[in-house]
Amino acid sequence: MHPHLLAGRPPPLPHRRRPWQVTLRSALWRTRFAVAAAFLGVAAACIVQSLRPPDPPTSAVVVAAREIPAGTTLTSADVRVSRFPRSVAPDGAVTDPADVVGSAAAVPLATGVPVLPGLLADDEVRGPPGTVVATVRFADPAVAGLLSPGVRVDVLAATAEGGPGGVVATRAxxxxVARQDGPGGALGLGGSGDASVPVLLAVSPTEAPALAGAAASALLSAVVVP
Structure with a gap:
């Protein structure tokens, strides 16, 4: 006889596992609020994405990859390509780094500044927009070797008799300037201690005539200014 019958108790019912469908429905019911919130979040993200305006069209612009001193001959490591919105991309911007590699910076270039043709020194030797280039020989030939490209100077003119000097160019x-570094004839950039090499200055068009006149009749000197 079965032990449970001897004890006066009915035998236990056999254990039956719940169908997986029931288990899944139960889990979904317990987590219904979290699932609903997740679906709402996905829907909101899709709506925001669809309403966001498209990104504005951009243009490639060659910029300085680091701070570049004036007179530096640019290499591929000195420049990089950056994307600018077309509405703010500078006119005449260079788009291919190969177009500026080998050119020299006429002025100091800060990191990220577009490398525009007007900021480079080429065979034609040009100053910034709105200026003209004047050739100056100072009374002291050593001054040419002390002035590096990118420096701003006031040019003073004094008479040979020692009269008071006047300013003929401001913040030039x-x-x-191309020069010969030595007997080997290596081409370089910058000033020179040789009196035969002049200094090239970018001045305003109104200052150029006065500077030329002073160069013929006065002794010129330079004062470095900010």
């Missing part, structure tokens, strides 16, 4: 920009 020293430009790179």
């Amino acid at each position: 920009l020293v430009l790179p």
